[in-house]
Structures are given as structure tokens and as C-alpha cells.
Amino acid sequence: MSNAIEVRGLRKSYRSGKSVLDAVRGIDLEVRRGEIFALLGPNGAGKTSTIEILEGYRSRDGGELRVLGEDPATTNLPIWRNRVGIVLQSTKDGADLSVAEILTHFAQYYSNPRNVDEVIASVGLEEKRNARGEHLSGGQRRRLDVALGIIGNPELLFLDEPTTGFDPEARRSFWELIRTLRSEGTTILMSTHYLDEAEALADRVAVMNNGVIIDCAPPERLGGRDRERVNVRWREDGALHQELTDTPTELLRKLAARITGEIPELSISRPSLEEIYLQMIGGGE
Amino acid sequence: MSKQPGVLAIGLARGVLEIKQFMRQRESVVFTLLFPILLLLIFGAVFKDEIAPDVTFSQYFVAGMIASGLVNTGFQQLAITIPMERDDGTLKRLRGTPAPTASYFIGKIILVFVSMIVQVALLLAFGVALYGINLPSTPERWLTFIWVMLLGIASSTILGIAFSVVPKSGRGASAVVSPIVIILQFFSGVFFVFTQLPTWMQNFAALFPLKWLTQGMRSVFLPDSFATQEVAQSWEHGKTAIILTAWLVAGFFIALKTFRWERS
Numbered sequence: 075m076s077n078a079i080e081v082r083g084l085r086k087s088y089r090s091g092k093s094v095l096d097a098v099r100g101i102d103l104e105v106r107r108g109e110i111f112a113l114l115g116p117n118g119a120g121k122t123s124t125i126e127i128l129e130g131y132r133s134r135d136g137g138e139l140r141v142l143g144e145d146p147a148t149t150n151l152p153i154w155r156n157r158v159g160i161v162l163q164s165t166k167d168g169a170d171l172s173v174a175e176i177l178t179h180f181a182q183y184y185s186n187p188r189n190v191d192e193v194i195a196s197v198g199l200e201e202k203r204n205a206r207g208e209h210l211s212g213g214q215r216r217r218l219d220v221a222l223g224i225i226g227n228p229e230l231l232f233l234d235e236p237t238t239g240f241d242p243e244a245r246r247s248f249w250e251l252i253r254t255l256r257s258e259g260t261t262i263l264m265s266t267h268y269l270d271e272a273e274a275l276a277d278r279v280a281v282m283n284n285g286v287i288i289d290c291a292p293p294e295r296l297g298g299r300d301r302e303r304v305n306v307r308w309r310e311d312g313a314l315h316q317e318l319t320d321t322p323t324e325l326l327r328k329l330a331a332r333i334t335g336e337i338p339e340l341s342i343s344r345p346s347l348e349e350i351y352l353q354m355i356g357g358g359e
Numbered sequence: 360m361s362k363q364p365g366v367l368a369i370g371l372a373r374g375v376l377e378i379k380q381f382m383r384q385r386e387s388v389v390f391t392l393l394f395p396i397l398l399l400l401i402f403g404a405v406f407k408d409e410i411a412p413d414v415t416f417s418q419y420f421v422a423g424m425i426a427s428g429l430v431n432t433g434f435q436q437l438a439i440t441i442p443m444e445r446d447d448g449t450l451k452r453l454r455g456t457p458a459p460t461a462s463y464f465i466g467k468i469i470l471v472f473v474s475m476i477v478q479v480a481l482l483l484a485f486g487v488a489l490y491g492i493n494l495p496s497t498p499e500r501w502l503t504f505i506w507v508m509l510l511g512i513a514s515s516t517i518l519g520i521a522f523s524v525v526p527k528s529g530r531g532a533s534a535v536v537s538p539i540v541i542i543l544q545f546f547s548g549v550f551f552v553f554t555q556l557p558t559w560m561q562n563f564a565a566l567f568p569l570k571w572l573t574q575g576m577r578s579v580f581l582p583d584s585f586a587t588q589e590v591a592q593s594w595e596h597g598k599t600a601i602i603l604t605a606w607l608v609a610g611f612f613i614a615l616k617t618f619r620w621e622r623s
Binding site: 129130131151152153155156158160162164165166167168169170171175179180182183184185222226 | 456457
């Protein structure tokens with residue numbers, strides 16, 4: 075089956091007066107059906123521009139685009155949007171309506187909506203079923219946004235910074251929800267600021283900076299992370315030692331032969347995704 | 360897979376939702392529905408004089424308030440709530456769903472129409488009960504009432520949609536829109552007898568729809584003898600229809616060209 079999203083040479087510029095800002099400068103991107111794909115990058119990297127072009131909100135200045143086999147700029151939008159779910163950055167609409175009322179209403183827009191009660195249960199808002207939008211906490215509000223994104227039973231779900239402002243527990247249960255959606259076959263394209271979130275959820279990650287994609291890989295291989303040297307630390311003769319090595323196993327064998335019993339304070343670590351990421355966007359300046 | 364719901368079905372669902380939201384916003388209920396009644400009671404208590412044989416100021420005022428009701432429920436309501444919905448993300452979210460854009464406007468039209476019916480009915484009930492307003496006595500007068508009301512609410516609605524790009528934010532919308540409506544009410548002879556206003560004020564008001572709506576409503580609710588008291592010594596129905604239609608058409612094209620779904 076073809077990819078859910080295919081992008082070739084996408085470009086977008088914004089003009090204000092005489093100055094031109096090249097927000098997206100020729101990116102290629104593929105999102106496979108059924109995967110969770112995360113777009114990372116600092117503010118102003120071009121993530122939101124890219125996603126909003128893919129969502130059909132914005133026009134583009136160049137490049138080829140296929141989202142679920144259609145070009146959002148020319149397709150029949152209502153028919154195409156019937157297959158797509160969009161979770162925008164923070165919203166506060168529907169303050170006077172209850173969770174169940176909003177979802178029941180939006181379900182009427184789609185040809186094959188999910189069951190409202192099942193959606194409410196899947197985002198964990200059963201107890202807030204009859205609470206109005208204005209009485210939801212930030213995290214509950216975000217769950218309602220996601221519920222609205224999936225009420226139409228989409229093949230493809232866009233999530234723009236879905237867990238900003240969540241407490242750690244809420245984030246964990248939100249991750250479970252996203253994994254469940256993937257296991258049901260939904261393709262998910264998300265942007266996030268949280269590297270642990272990308273690492274926990276994404277099958278593949280693209281890092282964007284200054285309008286270009288500087289790497290695209292599974293999180294464990296991003297930026298050559300799997301080939302980076304390993305940092306081994308231990309205590310020997312009262313002093314702390316540290317060595318960066320391509321052959322940690324060999325080093326360990328030597329240490330084990332040299333030191334009797336447990337090697338004191340031994341730690342072996344590969345660079346974290348965060349370290350790799352900061353290196354990458356630092357190098358992109 | 361079943362068929363996608365149509366423009367009208369979704370528009371109807373939006374209309375129901377709009378009314379539900381309207382009823383739950385205390386400010387909108389009070390401001391749109393009760394405030395005109397309050398004004399009616401206050402002005403009725405203050406001005407008791409006859410302004411012409413068999414015409415009290417209260418009767419004159421009720422006709423003006425019914426005309427104002429068309430401006431309140433259409434223009435004022437939409438020019439304030441659409442910027443608010445642009446700010447809180449309602450419009451952007453809708454654009455991301457399969458709901459056709461026309462359905463959003465159908466929902467708004469349903470809301471405007473229902474709130475107009477309620478407001479006009481309330482004003483009529485109070486007008487008849489307290490100030491001796493006569494309901495239209497002939498089929499011709501009913502016909503005038505209906506066409507002035509429909510043409511008035513149509514242009515008021517379209518102009519509210521067109522004007523919704525002017526307020527910079529939802530929070531400031533009411534501060535931009537309400538003074539315009541209040542000034543037009545003063546200039547158009549809602550609070551005072553129009554012919555007693557300075558000529559420049561009369562000329563200025565004649566450029567805008569409200570003056571013609573008030574005159575049209577007076578032709579429905581005041582005796583025909585009063586027509587001689589008007590500026591042109593007649594009700595000027597033809598001119599009223601032309602000016603309201605011109606605003607309607609202009610508003611339609613401006614709205615089509617300038618409507619914004621997102622904050623710029």
C-alpha cells in the first residue's frame with residue numbers, strides 16, 4: 075500500500091513588506107501507513123507550517139504533496155477531511171457545551187463516526203461526560219481535543235504538540251491512548267517538544283531546523299546515535315575513570331580481569347536522544 | 360461506509376447547537392433579548408407625550424426598537440461573536456472537519472432568525488400590552504411588516520458577517536461594534552423623533568440601513584396620517600427596498616472577499 079504521506083521538495087515562504095522568511099526550504103518526507111511519525115525541532119523550525127500545509131490549512135509555494143493519496147490544495151476538502159483527524163494546538167472553543175454534547179455534534183459531520191461513549195472512554199473522560207468545556211482542566215481539555223480528532227474514525231491523525239502542559243501521569247496515559255490508536259491501524263503524525271515523548275511513541279523521528287529536515291530515523295538511530303561511542307565510567311584505585319569507546323564489551327572484559335569482584339560505580343551509557351538532538355540543532359545554526 | 364452528511368443537514372445541526380450555546384450565555388440572553396425590553400420600559404415611563412394626533416412617543420419608539428432588534432440580532436450579534444469564535448479556535452477547528460463552510464453560515468442564519476423572532480415577539484407583546492401599539496390592521500401592512508423584516512434581517516446578517524473582520528480580537532469586538540449600533544440608533548430616530556434631529560444627522564443616517572428600517576416599521580405600526588410627518592411626507596417604501604438591497608448585495612461581496620477563518 076502507498077504511504078500515508080509523501081512530500082517532495084516542499085517550500086513555503088512568508089512575505090511581510092520587503093523581507094521574506096523561508097519557513098520551509100525544500101523538504102522530503104514519507105510517513106508510512108500505520109506508523110507514529112514524530113516531527114521534532116525548535117520553535118520557528120518550520121514544523122507548524124509543514125503540518126498545516128499537510129492538513130490543508132495553508133497553501134505552499136512549491137513541491138509535490140500526497141496525503142492519503144490526495145493533494146490537499148486541489149482535492150475535494152470535505153470528502154478528504156472525512157478521512158483525516160486534526161488536533162490543533164491549544165483551543166478553547168465549546169466552553170458552553172458538555173463533553174458529550176460537543177462529541178455528539180461533531181460526530182454528525184462524518185460518514186462513519188466512532189461511537190461517542192467509546193471515544194469518551196478511550197480518552198478517559200467518563201467522569202467528565204456532562205461537564206462543560208469551561209470546567210475542564212488543561213489536560214482534560216486536551217483529551218477532549220484528541221477525542222474530537224478521532225471521533226470521525228480517521229485513517230490519519232495529526233497531533234500538534236499534544237501533551238504541552240500535562241503532568242507526568244497524564245502524559246503516560248495519553249501515550250497509552252496514542253499507542254492504542256496505532257494498534258487499531260491509525261497513522262499518526264505528531265509534532266512535539268518532548269524528546270522522551272518522541273522516544274516513547276514514535277516509530278520514526280524527523281528533526282527539522284531552519285526549514286530543512288536534518289535527519290530522519292527511528293529514535294534509537296537518530297543522528298547516528300547507535301554508532302556513537304559509548305561512555306563507560308568506573309572507580310579504580312580511588313579515582314573516577316571515564317572512557318569513550320567503540321568497543322565497550324572489550325573494555326569491560328579488561329576491567330573485569332583487572333578488578334576483583336564488582337566493578338565500583340560502573341555505568342555504561344549511550345548518548346541520550348536529547349544530547350544527540352541538541353548537537354544536531356546546534357550544528358544546524 | 361455510509362454517505363457523508365450534506366450541507367443542509369450539518370447546517371441544521373449547527374443551528375441547533377448555536378441556539379443551545381446562545382441560551383447558555385447569560386450575557387447574550389440578557390443583552391440581546393432583555394435589554395431592548397428594559398429600554399422600552401424606561402423610555403415609555405419617561406416620555407408620555409403625543410408627537411402627533413393619536414401617536415404617542417411610546418408607539419413611535421416601539422416601531423424603532425423593532426427595527427433596532429433586526430440590527431441587534433443580526434449585525435451586532437454576529438460582528439461580536441464571529442471574532443470571538445475566530446479567537447477561541449471554533450472556526451479553525453470547523454475548517455479541519457468535513458463540515459462545508461456554508462453549514463457554518465446556515466447555523467448562524469438559523470440562530471439570527473430564531474433570536475430575531477423571539478425579540479420581535481417580546482417587543483410586540485410589550486408594545487401591545489403597555490403602549491397601545493396596534494398590530495398591523497390590514498394584509499398590506501402585514502406584507503410590509505414581513506418584507507421589511509426579512510430584507511432587514513438579511514442585510515443585517517450579511518453585514519454582521521462582513522464586519523466581523525474589523526475587530527482585532529474577540530475580547531475587543533463588543534467595544535468596536537456596540538458604539539456603532541448605539542450611534543446609529545440615535546441618528547436614525549430610534550430614541551428621538553427623526554424629523555426633530557439636525558439635518559446633517561438625518562442625511563448621515565439616511566446612508567445606513569437602520570434609518571430605513573425604522574421608517575419601514577413606522578409605516579406598519581403608526582397610522583397612515585403620520586406619513587405626512589416624515590421627511591419626504593411619505594413612507595418611501597420603494598427607496599427603502601432599494602437601499603436595503605444595495606447594502607445586502609454590497610455586504611455579500613465584501614464578506615465573500617474578506618472573511619477570515621484565523622487570526623492574522
